[in-house]
Amino acid sequence: MRTVNGKKEIIPNDRSMFSCERYQFFLDAPFEISNQCCKVMKKNPAQTYARRTGRKPITAQTASESKLRTQVWLRQGCNAFDAAKPISNPMAFWTEQDVLLYIYINHLPIASVYGEVVKESEVEGQLDLEDLGLFDLGRPTLKTTGLERTGCFACMYGAHLEKEPNRLQKMKITHPKLYDWMMRPWEEGGLDYKNKIDWINEHGNIHISY
Numbered sequence: 310m311r312t313v314n315g316k317k318e319i320i321p322n323d324r325s326m327f328s329c330e331r332y333q334f335f336l337d338a339p340f341e342i343s344n345q346c347c348k349v350m351k352k353n354p355a356q357t358y359a360r361r362t363g364r365k366p367i368t369a370q371t372a373s374e375s376k377l378r379t380q381v382w383l384r385q386g387c388n389a390f391d392a393a394k395p396i397s398n399p400m401a402f403w404t405e406q407d408v409l410l411y412i413y414i415n416h417l418p419i420a421s422v423y424g425e426v427v428k429e430s431e432v433e434g435q436l437d438l439e440d441l442g443l444f445d446l447g448r449p450t451l452k453t454t455g456l457e458r459t460g461c462f463a464c465m466y467g468a469h470l471e472k473e474p475n476r477l478q479k480m481k482i483t484h485p486k487l488y489d490w491m492m493r494p495w496e497e498g499g500l501d502y503k504n505k506i507d508w509i510n511e512h513g514n515i516h517i518s519y
Contacts, residue, residue, distance in 0.1 A: 331513075332513070334512045334513045335513070337512075338508065338509075338512075339508065340501075340505055340508075344466070346461065346464070347461075356394070359394075365395045365396060365397070366396050366397070367396075367397045367398075367399065368396065368397070368398055369398075369400045370398045370400070370401060371398075371400055371401055371402075371403050371404070371405075371408075372401045372402060373403075373404050373405065378401075382398070382401045382402070386401070387399055387400075387401045387402065406448075406450070406451060409426050409451035409452070409453070410448070410451060412426050413426045413451055419453075420459075421455070422455055422456050422459060422483055423453040423454075423455045423456055423457075423459075424453050424454030424455025424456070425453065425454045425455075426451055426452070426453055426454075427451065427452065427453075427454055428449040428450070428451060429449070429450040429451065429452050430449065430450070455483075456479065462480065462484070462487060462491075463491060463500065463502075465502075465506075465517070468517050469509075469515045469516065469517050473518055475517070475518060477491075477502075477517070477518070477519040478518060478519065481519070492519070502519070503519065506519055
């Protein structure tokens with residue numbers, strides 16, 4: 310990024326994995342864009358609460374969720390009691406399959422948007438190691454019949470990279486009222502996502518279906 314005549318521009322020859330040249334058009338967007346929503350809406354309130362009460366967080370973060378979390382876990386383990394901001398992550402070494410297996414074995418209820426936890430072989434009509442009796446537990450590959458992951462319902466980061474049906478198309482089916490509110494024009498009390506997505510598709514050579 311550089312500033313020329315008071316206007317921000319992407320350095321043309323920056324071809325690293327962090328290159329943002331493709332998204333330079335967002336600098337001229339007629340609406341505001343920020344990646345600080347998680348900080349403002351989740352991290353800051355949680356840290357303010359911790360300072361006010363003296364309580365320390367216990368979370369369900371797992372190391373496998375990102376490279377940064379893997380690095381943090383390798384450095385400080387599950388319990389960072391001596392860190393500047395003490396925290397406990399007792400599930401840090403769990404994988405996604407560990408979580409699904411625990412739910413599957415114990416028949417735990419989960420949010421309806423995920424559907425049910427089933428063996429992948431049940432979906433594909435194949436035998437797995439458990440069926441063949443090769444392992445006591447079998448460790449079948451598990452999946453959810455609904456969504457695999459969820460986040461903030463209004464987040465659009467990476468939506469253009471998703472296969473269809475994408476997050477918006479799924480929301481239209483599972484949460485039609487929420488979808489309608491997101492797409493409704495700002496003047497009518499909505500979030501005006503339809504106009505924003507149309508602008509992105511037109512000016513950014515990006516296609517986001519909704």
